[in-house]
Amino acid sequence: MNRNPVPTRMFRTLAAGIFCASAAHAGVGPLQLIASDWDTNRVTAFDAATGVTLRDVVTTRAHGANAMAGMTVGPDGLTYLTDFATDEVRRYSTKTGALIDTFIPGGLGGLDNSTDLQFGPDGHLLAANGDAGGLLKYHGVTGAFMGQFIAPTACGSARFMAFLPENAVLVTDFGADVVARFDALTGASLGMFAPQLANGNGVTRLANGDVLIASWSDEVIRRYSPIGQFLSIFASNIHCNAVVAGPDGFVYVAEKRRHRIEKYNATTGQLVLTMGETFMRDPWCLAFYTDPCTADINADGIVDLFDYLDFVQQFASGATAADFNADGIVDFFDYLDFVESFSAGC
Structure with missing residues (x-):
């Protein structure tokens, strides 16, 4: 279920802050x-x-x-x-x-x-x-x-x-x-x-x-x-x-x-x-x-920009894979949980 997806502009704003503080991490x-x-x-x-x-x-x-x-x-x-x-x-x-x-x-x-x-x-x-x-x-x-x-x-x-x-x-x-x-x-x-x-x-x-x-x-x-x-x-x-x-x-x-x-x-x-x-x-x-490592979305062993982009694409389309907190609903809380894991490098 896709409920209240985050607008693209909000994605960009949040992403800018994430990438200023994040680098690639082993997954x-x-x-x-x-x-x-x-x-x-x-x-x-x-x-x-x-x-x-x-x-x-x-x-x-x-x-x-x-x-x-x-x-x-x-x-x-x-x-x-x-x-x-x-x-x-x-x-x-x-x-x-x-x-x-x-x-x-x-x-x-x-x-x-x-x-x-x-x-x-x-x-x-x-x-x-x-x-x-x-x-x-x-x-x-x-x-x-x-x-x-x-x-x-x-x-x-x-x-x-x-x-x-x-x-x-x-x-x-x-x-x-x-x-x-x-x-x-x-x-x-x-x-x-x-x-x-x-x-x-x-x-x-x-x-x-x-x-x-x-x-x-x-x-x-x-x-x-x-x-x-x-x-x-x-x-x-x-x-x-x-x-x-x-x-x-x-x-x-x-x-x-x-x-x-x-x-x-x-x-x-x-x-x-x-x-x-x-x-x-x-x-x-x-x-x-x-x-x-749940933030390694593309399962390549590295948590990096490509994982973020893949998650954004899944989230924007309401894909089941974007239900990051596994509560059966794709919503802003999934995005926040993903950001927390991503920022921590896992």
Whole structure:
């Protein structure tokens, strides 16, 4: 519906002010850190740069959620979350927290207290099957069970995963005190990566190829070479669950004892900032998310003059695509909302 379109002269006047203050921007929102908390049954979004709490993605026991641990943000931008009480994997809107659906029904394929979820290089979902051991594989679009990816005999207490660029996956075995390496497409064993850990937990690969592994019982994070050679202690006096290298070049740690997320310089291991300490109890999984850029009208990855012109054309014609605030009506409020996003660069 087109109601009270803005006159062309008003467009020109408003546009002049916009373009005096605006330049082209990359068409993505700020990087957000998404963190699950096993103890509070809460998933929270933080501004990764500042540590500011942005919103709850999933609140305490929302939609029946209970003991939420394994979590990831999928290629579709949705949050995938395990529920220990029902052994389901549910999908939520990362932006609004709305429940989308139950992606994996309770216990499908033997799913039992999954501690980590990750999408592999083939687009399918792997679940670390905590209590039962091994990894299970599910179709990345439908959630259909695709089989046992890694047998419990090969990894009896799978906890966390990290993918390597050569189509390999590292899996920490909490009970066996090791990190094993597997083919990320077939699940075939590629041998031991790091032995003699004290309850290996979080694991991640850095941009330079080094690997960080959290050792739960002796409270350190160790740095290893790409081939598994021990290099140094990255951080000590740290009781952590997930360890994740962010796309911003920093390392994020779910720290249990201090009940918070900690952000580290990936090169020096220096603590940069903390977040969530006022309300977190047992932070577990970490993932990253960026809001789709709604002002990138032509979807070319840049917010610039051409997006403004395209929106003006849609708005003037009353096209449904100009319903920027999605209220079912194309009116001046859509224009104002677009201008706000456009001026902010997203």
